Amino acid sequence: EVQLVESGGGLVKPGGSLRLSCAASGFTFSNAWMSWVRQAPGKGLEWVGRIKSKTDGGTTNYAAPVKGRFTISRDDSKNTLYLQMNSLKTEDTAVYYCITDLSWFDYWGQGTLVTVSS
Amino acid sequence: DIQMTQSPSSLSASVGDRVTITCRASQSISSYLNWYQQKPGKAPKLLIYAASSLQSGVPSRFSGSGSGTDFTLTISSLQPEDFATYYCQQSYSTITFGPGTRLEIK
Numbered sequence: 319e320v321q322l323v324e325s326g327g328g329l330v331k332p333g334g335s336l337r338l339s340c341a342a343s344g345f346t347f348s349n350a351w352m353s354w355v356r357q358a359p360g361k362g363l364e365w366v367g368r369i370k371s372k373t374d375g376g377t378t379n380y381a382a383p384v385k386g387r388f389t390i391s392r393d394d395s396k397n398t399l400y401l402q403m404n405s406l407k408t409e410d411t412a413v414y415y416c417i418t419d420l421s422w423f424d425y426w427g428q429g430t431l432v433t434v435s436s
Numbered sequence: 437d438i439q440m441t442q443s444p445s446s447l448s449a450s451v452g453d454r455v456t457i458t459c460r461a462s463q464s465i466s467s468y469l470n471w472y473q474q475k476p477g478k479a480p481k482l483l484i485y486a487a488s489s490l491q492s493g494v495p496s497r498f499s500g501s502g503s504g505t506d507f508t509l510t511i512s513s514l515q516p517e518d519f520a521t522y523y524c525q526q527s528y529s530t531i532t533f534g535p536g537t538r539l540e541i542k
Contacts, residue, residue, distance in 0.1 A: 353531070362523065362533060362534075362535050362536045363472075363474075363480065363523055363525070363533040363536075364533065365525075365530075365531040365532065365533065368531075379530070381530065381531075382437070415479055415480075420485075421468065421470075421485075421527040422470040422482055422485035422486070422525070422527065423470070423472070423480070423482060423525070424482050424485075424491065426479035426480060426481075427479065428479060429479055
């Protein structure tokens, strides 16, 4: 059974940093492209970024609002995906989901809430 | 970025109704269009991928069609568990989602 479990969310002040983790199981993580999607309270879905598998180059792509501030990485030895978030803004407040990425998003974690507030 | 619009933004319907939700892309996206269902407090669930392919385990009352810029999600006979918010998403270029369609009980 595919499982994606996010952790690391919490309350952070504007300008601060936070690192989210996503522990994956039930599939061959090293072969998977992975994405992060977020959802602000009461709002719609917003793609954050993607990391390809190392065999496909391991490259990353980001949405414009987070480019230069957020970094996606992976540790295939630990089956874990990361989202390093720096220079956080109040508008980054959202539930962040870790997702398997086949161009469509078939498996989603339960999400972790990040609140950016002073 | 490609902009996605959905209509209607909200919809009231009854159990047993046939419902159609429309998604439009600001430029052609071929068939790179996916549909998701989200219930309150839950992660979204993939329903349809590549415009018309039914995700495994999704009931056959859900169907998708379209290509280019115009797409539809159809629920042939609404069930109580179908009342939720539906999102389209394009993967032709930088991924974007539609704003969602809230399906409510009449």
